[in-house]
Amino acid sequence: MLLATGAVEDARALYDALTREYPTLVQAVYGLGRALSELHQNAAAVEQLARAIELAPEYGSAHYALGLAYRDLGDETAARRHVAESERTAGRQPPVDDPLMRDVHALRTDPRAREMRAFRLQLEGRVLESIEQYEQALANDPDLVQAHLNLINLYTQTGQADQAERHYRRVMSLNPNIADAHYSYAALQFQRGQRAESEAALLQALEINPAHYEARFSLGVLYEAQGRSGEAIRQHELALSHKPNGVGAHVRLGRLLLRQGEVTRGLASIEAGLTPESPETPVFMYELADFHARLGRGDQAEQWLRRAHELALQYDLQDLVAAIERELQSAR
Structure with a gap:
């Protein structure tokens, strides 16, 4: 979610700060590499992703991201090597870093340090602790946009819709032109069963950033649920034009095509969704x-x-x- 285009520069800055603070935090090094890739800074992305693999040689997602970065640089040999490694190491995650060092750094109470602490906890899946740290950071600096964005997602994830909406409204007051905020709000509205509001938020996200893969894919899923198959197919095709390795869009598109009797295209699309392995x-x-x-x-x-x-x-x-x-x- 942090790397969805529209908030990617904020994500890059946060990952960069984290890697400076915690240079062996593999998830942060990987996140920085992904953010740099999204910003088309491919040489810098390769450097960070290679570092992540040095720290965690069996980190499948890092191998896959590095393969894509090499592909974008035109190095097909290296790209194939790392994509193959990603298939071998699929699903493997790096270990959590030293808890003693986490406790030492947690003693720092300035808002930016708390935001980084919250993000670190979020990376580790410690949702409630992450929420607490983000809220404490915002208590001292209510204008931390990325913290608000992350809390929209975390509160949606934990079923706290009113809190999620509160942070969405705050982001809108700070900057209404963040595509990822509207995308996150669409997810909240979908969870509430408010389909029309969800669609409106997705369309707003796409108006700001037409290349937002997650919003395109979600709009396709929404249209499919409403029986609007032709529009769903169009959205999944557009999503794949921006992210050719989008697993979800490949599989959903394939199913829709098969239902319409387009067997060859449908099967090929689902097969394309088999990589990366998960x-x-x-x-x-x-x-x-x-x-x-x-x-x-x-x-x-x-x-x-x-x-x-x-x-x-x-x-x-x-x-x-x-x-x-x-x-x-x-x-x-």
């Missing part, structure tokens, strides 16, 4: 097996089932493993 990948493979089975392509269906089974075992998705094994047994 715990969702075997689910998508299972879908592909089902689609092939419906088309009477038994051999291809079995191949996808076996690939999905292998990957589901790797990610310990026991319910999916059991479902696939039942399918394979019934096919005999």
